[in-house]
Amino acid sequence: MTRFNDLYSEADTFLHRLDPRVKMASVLMLSLLAFIMSSLAYLLVLLTFIFILLLLARSSYRKTAFAMKFVLRFMALIAILWPLFDPSGTPVLIRLGPVVITEPGIWRGLTSAIRVGCLATVWYILIFTTSQRDLVRGLVKLGLRFDFGLALAIALRYFPAFGTVMDSIIDAQRSRGMEFEKGNIFARARKYVAVLGPAIVSALKTADMLALAMQSRAYGARRNRTYLRELRMRLSDYVALATVLAMFVVPAVAKYVLSVPI
């Protein structure tokens, strides 16, 4: 599998320039919107809108392909499996012993697949266009304690490093004759211990060392933190927020207040 150190790519698009708080709020609202809407047509419109945003995010082809392969596979899986497990409604299309497939089942499967597609893609866009530093900064601005924000940032930073360690451990165990593809479930579970054990030990050692290194560089010496670059909302941020808010509120009011089926 291809690994990326960070799905974020540096670029200068309006999505990159948006305030991270606005982006997080928008992503949240668009995700909720995908759940509010139950009509296939509207969901398709939303999906198209989100795909256009994805193109505007101008992420590298490899990263986009990597993310979209995952999303599309997941969507296909849902669309295929849903009708098998949800056979309510008529007309019945196929009846094979215990397996019943109905037409409404297929529609519901498609709807759910598109909903999940919207949801996953919109979060990918956030990660593609927001650096980890900005994400954490946004969260801290929204009230997260700085220590927690820093812990989160460090965890995100070390995640790929942890992947490399895991690869090395797997290689080390394969070099002493361990075969990960073979054996029954118990034998396999034991092999995972052989990878997770050293991985956890190594992660704890890293964490321990990192804490000491940060303390010896005077982390926590002063209570009040100042920032080099303060987050400040600009006109474009307000416009974007207002647009997404409208996109969210109008359908929500239509559905729950006016009972329009959407």
Added chain:
Amino acid sequence: MNAVVTAQRLPVISLQDVSFSYEGGIEALKRVSLRVAKGEKVAVVGGNGSGKTTLAKHLNGLLKPSSGKVLIGGQDSSRTSVATLARTVGYVFQNPDYQLFCTSVEEEVRFGPHSMGLGRDDESALVERSMKLMGIGHLREQSPISLSLGDRRKVAIASVLATSPEVFVLDEPTTGLDTVESAQLMATLDVLRSEGMTVVLITHEMRLVAQHMDRVIAMSEGSVAFDTEVEEAFSDSDRLRRCKLLAPPITVLAQRLRAQGALSKGAATPLQLVEQVVRVRGERR
């Protein structure tokens, strides 16, 4: 090419025109060809990033060549699983913590032979022999992760040794060890060698190479810069410098004395040098 050592004996490992690039990275090996014969003691040396580890990982199939061919015990590494190749070539990672996961040293050493499915008696014999060779019998009840770095290395080596490979590849096994631990480790490698095992050692410590190894493969920017017997390897200081290497002082001293006609042979250790001097003086009297 080193024709002298390998020509007569059967190669256990042979690389033919092997090139390798990491994904999205640089070409870490460039058309490397070499053969390692049974019973050889080979040092792989070179500057940081010269491709030593990449080369070593080809020796047991952890990496497959992008082009060229690697034969391990006659098997093409591209078509054979690492687990199968591990029966021929044991590989010890530099960081022992990547390997240790059992709750006792004995269990750790037993894991390899046990998963190979040998009989109970063979298994125990291998475990005992490996622990004895590495001198860790007294630690058998202890938890591997709480041991000193030197002892953890020994446990890691014993746990690979217990799978009874023909070739032993070690990536910088003495880094971070004090002189006593390092000497002990090298002594055990000499024991392995005397048991007929082939040893491939990656290291930055030329003194150890001069003392314990027969042959030197020097890597530089992904290519084999030279591949000779130890004595010859340390004789050309310009060539060494180009490979970011430096001959050990004793070797240099012995070479200078020899060039002056004061000695008849080179020396790798102080003791050898003294013996040489004494011998020459004896002959002259």
